[in-house]
Amino acid sequence: MALDGDELVGWLTIRHSTVPLVAHWETLHHVQTRTSRRGQGIGSALLSGARAIARDDMGLEQLHLALRAGEGLETFYGRLG
Numbered sequence: 001m002a003l004d005g006d007e008l009v010g011w012l013t014i015r016h017s018t019v020p021l022v023a024h025w026e027t028l029h030h031v032q033t034r035t036s037r038r039g040q041g042i043g044s045a046l047l048s049g050a051r052a053i054a055r056d057d058m059g060l061e062q063l064h065l066a067l068r069a070g071e072g073l074e075t076f077y078g079r080l081g
Helices: 042-057 073-080
Strands: 002-004 008-016 025-033 062-065
Touching: 002 042, 008 073, 025 042, 042 062, 062 073
Parallel strands: 025 062
Antiparallel strands: 002 008, 008 025
């Protein structure tokens, strides 16, 4: 979660799979920020935090993400790798 004081301004989930074959990767779901707060680096901070947690706390090698095409999201996520 991304908080500004007590206000929830963004969130995401990392979906955990119990299938041993894919135990080294997980999928990001519901990467969302409050519409009025977009363009302030909240989404980038969420993804940076998720990458650190996935690597350091969960021992993952990969994170997967699917997105809705045509919404301008490709550029945003492409910048973040």
